[in-house]
Amino acid sequence: MQGETLQPLEPSLSLPERLFVTLRGEIVEGRIPAGSKISEPELARRFNASRGSLREALMRLESLGLLERRVNVGARVVDLTERGLLDLYEVREALEGMACRLAAQHRSDEDITELWQMLGRHEQQEELQAGRAYFQPEGDFDFHFRIVQASNNDLLIDTLCNRLYYRVRMYRYQLGMPSPRAQRAFREHSHIIEAIEMGDGELAELLMRRHIRASRQNIEKKLR
Amino acid sequence: MQGETLQPLEPSLSLPERLFVTLRGEIVEGRIPAGSKISEPELARRFNASRGSLREALMRLESLGLLERRVNVGARVVDLTERGLLDLYEVREALEGMACRLAAQHRSDEDITELWQMLGRHEQQEELQAGRAYFQPEGDFDFHFRIVQASNNDLLIDTLCNRLYYRVRMYRYQLGMPSPRAQRAFREHSHIIEAIEMGDGELAELLMRRHIRASRQNIEKKLR
DNA sequence: CGCAAGGCTATTGTTGACAATTTTATGATG
């Protein structure tokens, strides 16, 4: 049995780094199932890597909150729980609300232009697949991602884009997140950008919080 | 030269874990200076560990945001910047405000009792060292730590207690954080607990945000 | 038949050595 090929990434990255990125994807998309045990020898063989390199990647995955490790026992993929999902959205509401306010305060013309262009692309794409969920692909992610980038707070950007969003994606992939009606999500996104453009941080924060809270309540309803 | 002894921890923890905890402390307290380069062979010798074990610890430190690594070059301790400090307080304001609101919503009698007891100890201690900064030792941390614990949101607890607070401590140790007048901080803490006790989440959040924002403005003033 | 004790097996913990790369030192040349 030949070793599986790593995700095609810059080969300039170190092996542990490529393992980390690849495994992160496998976990997020559920190809390594939530709650399952990680076998170091098996994974190392699978990617033609030594256990040492693999372990460095596992350490990073643990820090990311995607793995839980116990001494002399090994690593398991975290479980997906309703509580975890609700907690996640609660934190997102606070942080992305803040990101919106900051984006409005520091609003730069480039950011505004890019945000509108992105929304335009989403609109186009949406019309194409008429009715299909605007949320399903990366469209929604693009939006939230961009907003956060515009906040100008590196810690906030790192916390959301390099940590929490992987959890969000993991829940979406595996619990099949709710797809709010495309129309509505699109209009909400549009209003948020407007508020940012006007430099109205207070309104932008309020709209984003409401946007996320609506998703959260949608989830709560769906879970009952 | 004999190897330095690791921090005395549960010996049941793995070596990389103990290295991680020890190094985290060294970096936070500035014994490994901010911005300095990490030499793997040197550190490994210093703690009588192999480079492999050390590298696993370094990976975790990088994920914590205390190290920056570049391929084939090595790791450096992060720099402390004014911007980073202000960003940090901005995020704290949002997250700890949220923690307060949740603590008020889920308020349990045990939490309230513990919070008052803790404040009592702080008062006692403060009277003892009459006028000496209440903020300097771990007093302030106890308070914020406890509040967050009472929020009942595991993700929030992890983000603040296992990630951001290490940065806060690092800045405090090394930039000599502002010590707001003990009296005032104490009174503010007291009011926050009252609001939580009354189950008034809105007020609790507002007070905590103001509390942290005051610290932030204090820092801004001191930096000019 | 249930259960405890002890040994076997597979997994994790840890190490030292080798390969590849960067940095430093050296020296030749304009």
Add this chain to the structure above:
DNA sequence: CATCATAAAATTGTCAACAATAGCCTTGCG
């Protein structure tokens, strides 16, 4: 004297082997 090329040294990347531990399987006893 500055600068560039080259060689040497040190550092990081990667691996395979050994040690220690946990989980299982068998075996013996009540």
